[in-house]
Amino acid sequence: MLDKKHYPEALEGAVFSILSTAADELDLPAYVIGGYVRDYFLKRGQKKDIDVLAVGSGISLARKVEELLPHSTKVSVFKNFGTAMIKTDELELEFVGARKESYNRDSRKPIVEDGSLEDDQNRRDFTINAMAFSLNKSSFGALLDPFNGMQDLQDKIIRTPLDPDITYSDDPLRMLRAIRFASQLNFRIEQKSFQSIQRNAHRLKIISNERIVTEVHKIMMCDQPSFGFQLLEKSGLLKQFMPELTALKGIEEIEGQTHKDNFYHTLEVVDNISKNTNDLWLRWAALLHDIGKAPTKRFSKKVGWTFHGHEFKGSKMVYHLFKRLKMPLNDKMKFVQKMVRMSSRPIAVIDETATDSAVRRLVHDAGDHIEDLMTLCEADITTKNPRRFKKYHNNFQKVRDKIVEVEERDHIRNFQPPVSGEEIMKAFDLQPCREIGMIKTAIKNSILDGIIPNEHTAAYQFMIEKGKSLGLTPVI
Numbered sequence: 001m002l003d004k005k006h007y008p009e010a011l012e013g014a015v016f017s018i019l020s021t022a023a024d025e026l027d028l029p030a031y032v033i034g035g036y037v038r039d040y041f042l043k044r045g046q047k048k049d050i051d052v053l054a055v056g057s058g059i060s061l062a063r064k065v066e067e068l069l070p071h072s073t074k075v076s077v078f079k080n081f082g083t084a085m086i087k088t089d090e091l092e093l094e095f096v097g098a099r100k101e102s103y104n105r106d107s108r109k110p111i112v113e114d115g116s117l118e119d120d121q122n123r124r125d126f127t128i129n130a131m132a133f134s135l136n137k138s139s140f141g142a143l144l145d146p147f148n149g150m151q152d153l154q155d156k157i158i159r160t161p162l163d164p165d166i167t168y169s170d171d172p173l174r175m176l177r178a179i180r181f182a183s184q185l186n187f188r189i190e191q192k193s194f195q196s197i198q199r200n201a202h203r204l205k206i207i208s209n210e211r212i213v214t215e216v217h218k219i220m221m222c223d224q225p226s227f228g229f230q231l232l233e234k235s236g237l238l239k240q241f242m243p244e245l246t247a248l249k250g251i252e253e254i255e256g257q258t259h260k261d262n263f264y265h266t267l268e269v270v271d272n273i274s275k276n277t278n279d280l281w282l283r284w285a286a287l288l289h290d291i292g293k294a295p296t297k298r299f300s301k302k303v304g305w306t307f308h309g310h311e312f313k314g315s316k317m318v319y320h321l322f323k324r325l326k327m328p329l330n331d332k333m334k335f336v337q338k339m340v341r342m343s344s345r346p347i348a349v350i351d352e353t354a355t356d357s358a359v360r361r362l363v364h365d366a367g368d369h370i371e372d373l374m375t376l377c378e379a380d381i382t383t384k385n386p387r388r389f390k391k392y393h394n395n396f397q398k399v400r401d402k403i404v405e406v407e408e409r410d411h412i413r414n415f416q417p418p419v420s421g422e423e424i425m426k427a428f429d430l431q432p433c434r435e436i437g438m439i440k441t442a443i444k445n446s447i448l449d450g451i452i453p454n455e456h457t458a459a460y461q462f463m464i465e466k467g468k469s470l471g472l473t474p475v476i
Ligand code: CTP
Pocket: 033, 034, 035, 036, 051, 123, 124, 125, 126, 129, 130, 171, 173, 174, 177
């Protein structure tokens, strides 16, 4: 169906006029389709990646565009996929020929046949992503919107062009994409579609973890990630790839004693932290900070519910989760582990009425991540009692003040003991041995405990005394 409306102003710029000329020279119907059109109407700012659809060979169109572009821009051709790509300084053009696709039930690999524009639009994920602008001169800027994506944009609804069971079965990743778009755009998923996701959630298993994680990252970077995570949970998708998180759901009661629902608490923490940071990995740390609570949960008559050691257990689980989801096992993962492992430390410091030595140890162990850790702990305050909320925040502010004070005085962040192992060996004429490590640890602890200042002279003197107490004799 050809919508009468034309939007040539959406295709302003040299690239679009080159695309138009190239399409006409080859006598190929060509369109800008998908995200670019959607984001134009949503006024989300111009998209950098532009999907160009040719009814015919997308590769030929790309080659023609390459010829017409003023600079020596090269086209990359992916013969196996029938696609091509041109990167200019500002834009990334992806060319594809219109297809009529059907998929194998158990794989993402489509059986591809050439098709018409309508065939191609039919096989796209959502009505709002199936809209196209014509590029050919005679109809430049015409909107082709066969499924009334414009109306769905206005009504803020995610809907599939075909029966959702077919669209999701063609590519089960689309179930996650539905939730991702709903979260990013603050749209609602049509009920029929959501029910289909619930029915087909198990089919996510044929999707690679990399593709899943790409979508999860996008949900995580939304203003209010809980919106997406609640839908992921409700749809049954979350349990497919992150059962550690769904295991936190629920409240148990024994002898009248309950614990909080750690799943919803976690989501609140993620929302809280997202107001204060755009660091993807700190947001991940918030998402995973309590995952150790399911396996460590115990009930005893004396103390009620406990989650002893959940931080340590949780940090181990971070590794397994990252590994399984094929996420990077690098310093990002180590950062998340560290945040999870240390997530209760600032609270413990408050319980010790924030003594200097407790704060020094905290700063020493957190190193450069102390700010992030404080941000996480503050986000962890989810009490609905305003008096307590204020009290906890005040307490953390006191810890922050104390951190500044201790840092200024003792320079404890990333500190190395002021006496080196070599100096110890020299002072007692030692070969490498256990005592050197013992002395070094003793020096470090004395500094952290405030027994001696973080200075060479005091530390050297302390080393001599400590060595003597271990039965060593100084030689200098
Ligand atoms: N598409 C699809 N099914 C998928 C992935 C993509 O039908 N599983 C189609 C949609 O028409 C989509 C277009 O391919 O608009 C481009 O996909 P992609 O670049 O992943 O998404 P965008 O819509 O461009 O949005 P974003 O950049 O936010 O991911």
